[in-house]
Amino acid sequence: MAAVTTEAEIRSALRSVIDPELRRSIVELDMVRSVQINANGVVDVTVSLTTPGCPIRGHFQKSVVAALSDLDGVSHVNVYFDVLDDSEKAALKQKLGRGSLPEGSLAEVGSVLCVASGKGGVGKSTLTANLAAALSAEGRRTGVLDADVWGYSIPRMYGLGAVRPSVSAERKIVPLQASGVKVMSIGFFVEEDAAVVWRGPMLHKALTQFLEDVEWGALDHLLIDLPPGTGDVSMTLAQLLPQARFVIVTTPQPTAQKVARRSGEMARKLSLEIAGVIENMSGFVTPSGERFQIFGEGGGQQLADELDVPLLGKVPLTMPLREHADSGTPLVLENPDDPASQAIRYAAKGLVALSPLPSLPVIQVSQHPAPPAAPKPVGMSLPMA
Numbered sequence: 001m002a003a004v005t006t007e008a009e010i011r012s013a014l015r016s017v018i019d020p021e022l023r024r025s026i027v028e029l030d031m032v033r034s035v036q037i038n039a040n041g042v043v044d045v046t047v048s049l050t051t052p053g054c055p056i057r058g059h060f061q062k063s064v065v066a067a068l069s070d071l072d073g074v075s076h077v078n079v080y081f082d083v084l085d086d087s088e089k090a091a092l093k094q095k096l097g098r099g100s101l102p103e104g105s106l107a108e109v110g111s112v113l114c115v116a117s118g119k120g121g122v123g124k125s126t127l128t129a130n131l132a133a134a135l136s137a138e139g140r141r142t143g144v145l146d147a148d149v150w151g152y153s154i155p156r157m158y159g160l161g162a163v164r165p166s167v168s169a170e171r172k173i174v175p176l177q178a179s180g181v182k183v184m185s186i187g188f189f190v191e192e193d194a195a196v197v198w199r200g201p202m203l204h205k206a207l208t209q210f211l212e213d214v215e216w217g218a219l220d221h222l223l224i225d226l227p228p229g230t231g232d233v234s235m236t237l238a239q240l241l242p243q244a245r246f247v248i249v250t251t252p253q254p255t256a257q258k259v260a261r262r263s264g265e266m267a268r269k270l271s272l273e274i275a276g277v278i279e280n281m282s283g284f285v286t287p288s289g290e291r292f293q294i295f296g297e298g299g300g301q302q303l304a305d306e307l308d309v310p311l312l313g314k315v316p317l318t319m320p321l322r323e324h325a326d327s328g329t330p331l332v333l334e335n336p337d338d339p340a341s342q343a344i345r346y347a348a349k350g351l352v353a354l355s356p357l358p359s360l361p362v363i364q365v366s367q368h369p370a371p372p373a374a375p376k377p378v379g380m381s382l383p384m385a
């Protein structure tokens with residue numbers, strides 16, 4: 001039998017095991033409590049969890065066995081679990097610059113896509129709502145988090161105006177369901193059109209709650225509708241979700257594309273990957289078939305080339321897309337043949353191709369340094385229904 005592997009080799013191999021919520025390696029997170037190599041090649045590994053939640057346990061069980069089974073001299077792998085004690089949890093919180101540790105809500109969430117743009121009104125929310133409905137129609141389990149805490153429009157786009165989410169027995173907020181999509185928005189908790197003032201730490205706390213105190217369950221895609229521009233929300237999300245990717249929305253004219261480039265620069269600065277660009281308001285076709293390039297031409301392709309990412313689609317201006325967004329029924333489901341629906345469904349297929357389905361969360365070892373720590377959250381709880 002080949003020489004038995006050393007503890008150092010085992011620990012090194014365990015770097016490929018990623019905590020699906022903190023999205024870092026269990027070695028980096030000091031969660032490998034012990035490694036014991038027995039004479040017969042049986043290896044016992046104890047992993048310390050932040051929470052005894054079962055979805056995470058199953059993921060670690062499989063990943064640790066997969067990471068070690070092929071090592072020379074390893075005949076069998078036993079995985080044991082315990083839970084970090086309070087002082088270890090405190091040390092981990094400090095290391096991650098977080099006020100709290102997640103408790104399993106994001107453990108079964110696959111790819112996280114943030115829909116961003118350099119400026120307002122380019123169609124982020126409309127595209128997010130329709131892309132998510134299209135992904136769901138493709139059989140993907142999909143959620144939408146409306147992270148535009150100032151100008152939330154996702155509830156309206158799904159016709160969820162007056163509904164409030166309930167709270168589960170585990171004290172988690174249950175997302176609302178619309179068009180096959182799980183939806184969460186600050187709009188469910190405040191009076192319609194009320195102006196909400198957010199101080200930095202409150203904003204951080206609210207976004208953390210939206211991600212971690214919501215019962216997202218198993219999702220293939222979580223789409224996050226960002227506010228326009230490059231601000232605090234993106235910074236906070238980058239810290240909470242280091243494996244999130246950006247989809248950048250731009251209009252076709254070269255000046256818009258310059259502005260959109262800023263979100264590309266921000267994604268790079270935050271060490272987040274850019275999945276692709278979607279050009280919106282790409283021309284208008286009259287009922288008689290005449291085409292007008294109202295907002296110019298070519299900006300999306302130019303930006304995609306510059307960022308070296310795919311152009312996922314060019315979505316034309318159509319009246320029905322706007323009308324359905326206003327009436328709360330995603331056009332991709334109501335009229336899949338509308339030119340805008342076709343383009344959005346094409347973009348959704350592109351996103352599916354970029355996010356192959358794993359058996360559990362999309363987990364990759366980050367090659368990037370950790371993003372900067374956000375300010376420590378204080379106070380504010382979300383008003384629960």
Ligand SMILES: Nc1ncnc2c1ncn2[C@@H]1O[C@H](COP(=O)(O)OP(=O)(O)OP(=O)(O)O)[C@@H](O)[C@H]1O
Binds near residue numbers: 117119151316325
């Ligand atoms: N391709 C399109 N065809 C027709 N109308 C569109 C199209 N894309 C967006 N709209 C309309 O443009 C308006 C702005 O879109 P939306 O609210 O989605 O933009 P946004 O980028 O999310 O804005 P904000 O930056 O304010 O969050 C909405 O009325 C929407 O219905």
Ligand SMILES: [Mg+2]
Binds near residue numbers: 124125148151153226
């Ligand atoms: Mg919006």
